[in-house]
Every structure is written in C-alpha cells, then in structure tokens.
Amino acid sequence: MLGQMTFYGHELAVAEGLAREAGELLMQHRRAGLKVDYKTSRDDPVTAADREASKFIVDGLKRAFPADGLLSEEETDAPDSRVGLERVWIIDPIDGTHEFTEGSADFCVSIGLCVGGEAVLGAVYAPATGELFSGYVGAGVRKNSRPVGFSERSAFVVSTSNTEYGRELHRYGLPGLAPSGSIALKLARLSAGEADVTFTMSPRSEWDIAAGDALVRASGGFLRRRDGRPILYNLSRPHIEQGIIGGRPEAVAWLETQLQANAIPTVHLDVQPGDPAWQALSPADQAELAGEPGVCIRYAGNRVLALLVVDPRTHTVQRSEGDAFHLARLTRDVTRAVGPLQDEPPQDGPRGP
Numbered sequence: 001m002l003g004q005m006t007f008y009g010h011e012l013a014v015a016e017g018l019a020r021e022a023g024e025l026l027m028q029h030r031r032a033g034l035k036v037d038y039k040t041s042r043d044d045p046v047t048a049a050d051r052e053a054s055k056f057i058v059d060g061l062k063r064a065f066p067a068d069g070l071l072s073e074e075e076t077d078a079p080d081s082r083v084g085l086e087r088v089w090i091i092d093p094i095d096g097t098h099e100f101t102e103g104s105a106d107f108c109v110s111i112g113l114c115v116g117g118e119a120v121l122g123a124v125y126a127p128a129t130g131e132l133f134s135g136y137v138g139a140g141v142r143k144n145s146r147p148v149g150f151s152e153r154s155a156f157v158v159s160t161s162n163t164e165y166g167r168e169l170h171r172y173g174l175p176g177l178a179p180s181g182s183i184a185l186k187l188a189r190l191s192a193g194e195a196d197v198t199f200t201m202s203p204r205s206e207w208d209i210a211a212g213d214a215l216v217r218a219s220g221g222f223l224r225r226r227d228g229r230p231i232l233y234n235l236s237r238p239h240i241e242q243g244i245i246g247g248r249p250e251a252v253a254w255l256e257t258q259l260q261a262n263a264i265p266t267v268h269l270d271v272q273p274g275d276p277a278w279q280a281l282s283p284a285d286q287a288e289l290a291g292e293p294g295v296c297i298r299y300a301g302n303r304v305l306a307l308l309v310v311d312p313r314t315h316t317v318q319r320s321e322g323d324a325f326h327l328a329r330l331t332r333d334v335t336r337a338v339g340p341l342q343d344e345p346p347q348d349g350p351r352g353p
Helices: 009-033 048-064 097-102 162-167 184-193 207-218 247-259 274-280 283-289 324-338
Strands: 037-038 046-048 070-074 087-095 110-114 116-126 131-136 139-143 146-148 158-161 175-178 197-199 222-225 244-246 266-268 293-301 303-310 318-324
Touching: 009 048, 009 087, 009 131, 009 197, 009 274, 009 283, 037 158, 037 283, 046 048, 046 087, 046 097, 048 070, 070 207, 087 097, 087 184, 087 207, 087 274, 087 283, 087 293, 110 175, 116 274, 131 184, 139 207, 139 274, 139 283, 158 162, 158 184, 175 274, 184 197, 184 207, 197 222, 207 222, 266 324, 274 293, 293 324, 303 324, 318 324
Parallel strands: 070 087, 158 175, 158 197
Antiparallel strands: 037 046, 087 110, 110 116, 116 131, 131 139, 139 146, 197 244, 222 244, 266 293, 293 303, 303 318
C-alpha cells in the first residue's frame, strides 16, 4: 500500500491537457467520418482515431515523464519495458469505441497513473459533452475544476454495462440499474456522485479501468475483483480475468448481497487452484484440470454454468460444455481475451451441478 500522501499536481495537469487535446482529435475524426475495423469480433471495433489519439497521448507522456512506463490499448505492448517500474501510465484513447462510432456521447479518453501496482491518478474526458473528471488519491476529484464526490443517496444507483443489461441483466430484477457504455466514464461519474456503485459480469483490461479506479479511490471508495481480491496493475498480462465491482463502500456492501441473492454470474478466465472460483468446479473436475492452463468458467456462487478449456498457444478448444446461453457468453469473453478460437468441438448439454 502507498504510505504518506504524494502530490501529483504536475502529473495531473499534464494528463488533463493531453486528455482534452486527444478528445478534440477524436471529435475531428468523427466530424470527418469514420472507417471502422474490428479486432477479435464485431463487439471489438477500432478506428484510426483510436490509434492517432493513442500516439498523441503516449508521445506527450514520454516527453513529460521519460522514466515512466507506458501501456496503451492501441500500442504494441512491451512488458519488459514497464513491468517492474514503480510508475506506469495506463491509457485507453477511446473507452467506448462502439458508442463513438455510433454517434453516442458515451465515450471518453482515459489516462491513469499507477504507482506500485495501485491506481493513484486519473483524467477521464468525455469530449462530446466537455466533461473532464480528474483527481488523485489524497486530493479528491474535480469535474471541470469543481470539487465533487460521492452522493449521499440511500436508494443506490447501479451503473451497469449497456451490453450486459441488454443481453442478460434486465432479466434479474436488480433495483437501481442505470445502463451505459464506457466503463471508464461510469467510474468517473460514480466518483462524482452521479451513480453509487458498478459491477461487471465479464472481464476487463487494465486500460479500461485504471483512471476510473483512481478517481473512485480519490473519492474514498474502492474497485476490486468480483471474487473479493484486489486489482493489481502493471502486470505482464494486463487483463483482469473476471468481473469487477466497486464504488461507495456502503453501496458495494449492499450490491454484494443483491448479486449473491440473485445468483448473478461472473466469468473467470484461466482459473487456477487457489483461486476462489476453483471451488465452483466439481471434485472430479478439480482433479482432472489441476495444473491445466486455459480453464475458463462462467459461474454463480458455487455452480458452474459453462466451462471452456482452451489451449493458450493454439487457441484450440479442448473441452466445451454447459448451458448454451452461458456458454455463448463465456465463449465471447474468451474470444475477446485471446482471439478467435480454433476447432471448437460440439457443445455438450448441461452437466449435473
């Protein structure tokens, strides 16, 4: 954990300026018209605007902080150049690319600074609305230079994924749901009291959440994995293997009970013995799969809803089973993490609990 408060006034000013200028680049691209490509699937779009904004931010941070590490979604990652460094900037030049390409205002530029594996500073700029959320741990959060913080409402607003809500969450009857696109913008709005808590069923990457995590922490809250463990940054593989939950502490505690009571699923990719999710596997599967890489499950409580075993080198599916609805969603999450799957065998029906 970080010790005494460190002042990051210069770092914040640089991040704010880069976020605003990158946001203007994005709006120029949108006004001129976009050509959309796709990475792993139609759910994973990318544009020239992503790449240009990324280069602009990365170049600016290199000039300002040449000793710091850098990780951007749209740059080729070189883990050896950043892992082990105390400070690393984690960037998503467009969080909410789908919304950006569709003409929605629900996208943002996200620039976060992590120190010692913890998110400490964030600048999240929504260029379509001109909203800049920024701050660092110990100094609080500002929205367009005005101090903001958590709300005190008792009926909690739960900020959720548009995609997850449309495909599944609407069926569970959870109270207070407010769907939207960008996870970075969700976290920023939450830190400013515009919502109270958020969670996901699917995994996220470090660049999706680093800046927003810092803002939530700066307002006095936290973000963690759905299994209760902390999120660590600047890992060699910069992906959180499962869903996340965070916000106002009292709202998170309330939401945890709701997720358990309604058996809301989450995914865990590459689950290993010792991970809490491992206990959801049957004793027979634990014995068979111990030590195997690429074990991926979608589960709720202690019940596995779908299972995939994928060779991490060839992306070949070696085992595929479970409820078809949940297996389709697990397959989507695995594909987004590793790329298209190969030689997928016929899907089995549900096995016993």
